[in-house]
Amino acid sequence: MDIIVASYGTNNIAILLGDSHMLFKTMLIHSTGIRSSPYSLAVADMNNDKNLDIAVTNSQSNTVMILFGIGNGSFIEGMIYSTGDQSRPYQIVLHDMNNDHLLDLIIANSGTSNILIIYGLGNGTFGNTNQYNLGYGYEPYSIAVSDINNDGRMDIAVACYATDHVEILLGPC
Numbered sequence: 401m402d403i404i405v406a407s408y409g410t411n412n413i414a415i416l417l418g419d420s421h422m423l424f425k426t427m428l429i430h431s432t433g434i435r436s437s438p439y440s441l442a443v444a445d446m447n448n449d450k451n452l453d454i455a456v457t458n459s460q461s462n463t464v465m466i467l468f469g470i471g472n473g474s475f476i477e478g479m480i481y482s483t484g485d486q487s488r489p490y491q492i493v494l495h496d497m498n499n500d501h502l503l504d505l506i507i508a509n510s511g512t513s514n515i516l517i518i519y520g521l522g523n524g525t526f527g528n529t530n531q532y533n534l535g536y537g538y539e540p541y542s543i544a545v546s547d548i549n550n551d552g553r554m555d556i557a558v559a560c561y562a563t564d565h566v567e568i569l570l571g572p573c
Contacts, residue, residue: 401418402415402416402417402418402424402473403415403416403418403424404416404441404443404454406438406439406440406441406456406457407438408437408438408439408459409437411431411432411433411434411435411436411437411438412429412430412431412432412438413429413430413432413438413441413454413456413467414427414428414429415427415428415429415430415473415475416428417473428473428474430467430475430477432456432458432461432465433458433461433463433465435460435461436458436459436460436461436463436465437458437459437460437461438456438457438458438459438465439457439458439459439489439490439491440456440457440489440490440491440492441454441455441456441457441492442454442455442492442493442494443455443494444494444503445469446466446468446494446503446520446524447468447478447523447524448522448523448524449468451468451469451470451471452469453466453467453468453469453475453478453524454466454467454469454475455467455492455494455505456492457483457489457490457491457492457507458489459488459489459490459510460488462482462483462484462485462486462487462488462489462511463480463481463482463483463489464480464481464483464489464492464505464507464518465477465478465479465480465481466478466479466480466481466524466526468524478524478525479524479525479526481505481518481526483507483509483516484509484512484514484516484531486511486512487509487510487511487512487514487516488509488510488511488512489507489508489509489510489516490508490509490510490540490541490542491507491508491540491541491542491543492505492506492507492508493505493506493543493544493545494506495545495554496520496554497517497519497545497554497572498519500519502519502520502521502522503520504517504518504519504520504526505517505518505520505526506543506545506556508540508541508542508543508558509540510539510540510541510561511539513533513534513535513536513537513538513539513540513560514531514532514533514534514540515531515532515534515540515543515556515558515569515572516529516530516531516532517529517530517531517532517572530572532556532569532572534558534560534567535563537562537563538558538560538562538563538567539560539561539562539563540558540559540560540561540567541559541560541561542558542559543556543557543558543559544556544557545557548568548570549570549571551570551571553570553571554571555568555569555570555571555572556568556569556572
């Protein structure tokens with residue numbers, strides 16, 4: 401098992417590779433950019449090469465960065481996607497939201513009080529978007545994806561900091 405940490409104050413992610421003795425090797429550092437402030441990350445194989453990749457939200461630069469795993473614990477930078485001016489993306493989840501069997505990016509944007517979905521194209525890139533506004537000042541910080549009402553469509557539960565409650569987006573796609 402390995403550990404990956406988003407380091408908000410140092411503008412990087414740290415990757416600690418596990419070894420067979422339940423210890424960790426030297427820490428690998430990957431910069432997310434000056435004043436990027438990475439907040440959250442998600443790990444999955446986004447480009448179908450059998451290696452795990454990383455998606456990280458950068459809350460100060462209003463972006464999501466994709467890092468592609470090359471199979472030895474190292475990563476190369478892929479695309480960077482804007483989440484919108486002053487959006488302050490916090491949490492990111494990877495899930496197939498539109499039943500096309502491709503992973504999509506689901507992002508809680510605290511600064512603009514919305515949920516942004518960027519649809520996967522299957523090769524590690526992402527294209528079309530949908531945005532779901534929650535209301536002025538909701539400040540979504542955390543999200544979870546599940547079929548909450550058992551209708552076969554994925555729903556999104558959103559924890560909102562400023563309103564102290566959870567919003568449910570039923571089958572938005």
